[in-house]
Amino acid sequence: MSLVAERMQRIAPFYVMDLLAQARKLEAEGHSIIHMEIGEPDFDTPAPIIAAGQRALAEGQTHYTPARGLPALRQSIADFYLERYGTPVDPERIIVTPGSSGALQLVLSVLINPGESVLMADPGYPCNRHFVELVDGKPLSVPVGPESGYQLTAELVESAWQPDTKAVLIASPSNPTGTLVSDSEMQRLHETVKRLGGILIVDEIYQGLVYGMAGGTALRFAGDIFVINSFSKFFGMTGWRLGWLVAPQPFIDPLDRLAQNIFLSAPTLSQFAALSAFSPEVLAILEERRQAFETRRDFLLPALRELGFSIPVTPQGAFYLYAGCEKISDDSRTLAKDLLEQAGVAVTPGLDFGAHQPEAHLRFAYTTDLEKLSEGVERIRRFIAA
Ligand SMILES: Cc1ncc(COP(=O)(O)O)c(C=O)c1O
Missing domain, CATH: 3.90.1150.10 (Aspartate Aminotransferase, domain 1)
Structure with a gap:
């Protein structure tokens, strides 16, 4: 055995x-x-962020932070949504995590009961399937191709939906295809998932890295979705292991409880460094x-x-x-x-x-x-x- x-x-x-x-x-x-x-x-990583990390280290910022993250960082993230995307987000709905990997783990653990399925695009980011497996859920891969820009659509979700389906996970822009879900399709996806009684999770880790168009956030359309994000890619901080999630208010308490237990807090030094990530410089x-x-x-x-x-x-x-x-x-x-x-x-x-x-x-x-x-x-x- x-x-x-x-x-x-x-x-x-x-x-x-x-x-x-x-x-x-x-x-x-x-x-x-x-x-x-x-x-x-x-x-x-941009030099001003590294300098902020060095200052934090010199000042002895080597202890845990609150499990949800430094209040000042959560406020900075909320300000960023407002300034860059014109979308107000209550900082109380933001939880800072060890990378978006930590955020995905928290969200799926809080949402998925054993045996419940999560729909996701195939091809897609491989770790997502495994995060679902980790909580004894069922990853349901939906084949996608060029006709839908390699993304799930409302129709694809509707036809793949099973009685045990609990959530749909979208990444826009996507890894590995670099394609986006349009605003109108995101709204249709949101309406469909809601009508079917499930939850929409949108991974926006490549937000900011968009070309020939203005970027956006699914939070613009809906407050009852989960949004995953990270300092890794656009901010160039992969090794600092820092991300965040935005969740509907009723889920904040269970997410906070779980974060307290499995992470205690996201890396303190990285959080202090990230405070300077939104500066004009x-x-x-x-x-x-x-x-x-x-x-x-x-x-x-x-x-x-x-x-x-x-x-x-x-x-x-x-x-x-x-x-x-x-x-x-x-x-x-x-x-x-x-x-x-x-x-x-x-x-x-x-x-x-x-x-x-x-x-x-x-x-x-x-x-x-x-x-x-x-x-x-x-x-x-x-x-x-x-
Ligand atoms: C779509 C997607 N989501 C999440 C992640 C995890 O990134 P991190 O934990 O560094 O935020 C990656 C990394 O490549 C990714 O491509």
Whole structure:
């Protein structure tokens, strides 16, 4: 009998981490690798945030904070919603968490009873399935494709809905596709989920990283949804492990109780550092970076299409392109391995993002500079031609 809990059989590894380890090994052996597999900004945390963290450390801010987070940080987040998105949010509804990963864990633990199902898009962020498994819920993956911009729609939700369905989880912009849910579709999704008696959870971790359009928040339409967010991606703070959630008021007490028990508090130093994340100085740096990501997308998207990858929907957010590779290979896992070993380009195979045509897709992350992206494209061109 295995001493490891049975649920662990349903928790798959994050393959990209294996791939990254293999890429690092090849680099250590002297090979040059272009990294297009990494799901975090290549930019370091903006200097004013680091300076604020250093000041907090020097001042001895090394103790727990309240489980919901520093009141000043929750107020700053609320102010940000108002100033940037014109959406008033009561700071009492905000809970600061260890990354959005912590927020997802809290929300799903508070909402999902054993056996209840959660609908999510396939392809989608792989860890979500596992968070649902962790609370003995049932992740229900709904295949999505270019016709719906790789996102769930009200119709898809309605037809996938089961008697045991409790919640629908949307990520906009999405990982791995970089596509968004439009405002009107988000409203339809909200109405449908509400009519069916469930709860809508919207992961807005890539909020701020949108191109050619104004970003938004689903909180604009509805107060009875859960919104997940993070300092990781737009703010460039992945390693600080800091995120937040906005919940309807009646859920705040159970979320707070659970946060007290499993986290005690989000990292104190990170919270003090994040107090400076909304300053005009930092927002100016972040805007420059957003523009850099947009320039990279505008380079990589046509370049990959020209190489024969199919990207039917232009992604308007995050830093990913989810590309059909059927013209090049019918086995994306082997293609990713060969690209790494033979061409020195690391990309993520579709396998990481679900069961819907993973063998026909690769995820390219433009989290490296234009020069390297351009070199990566040339290497892939030579690999395909060989
Ligand atoms: C869609 C999505 N949600 C959540 C996360 C978790 O991020 P973090 O815990 O760093 O906030 C990620 C990370 O890649 C993601 O892509």
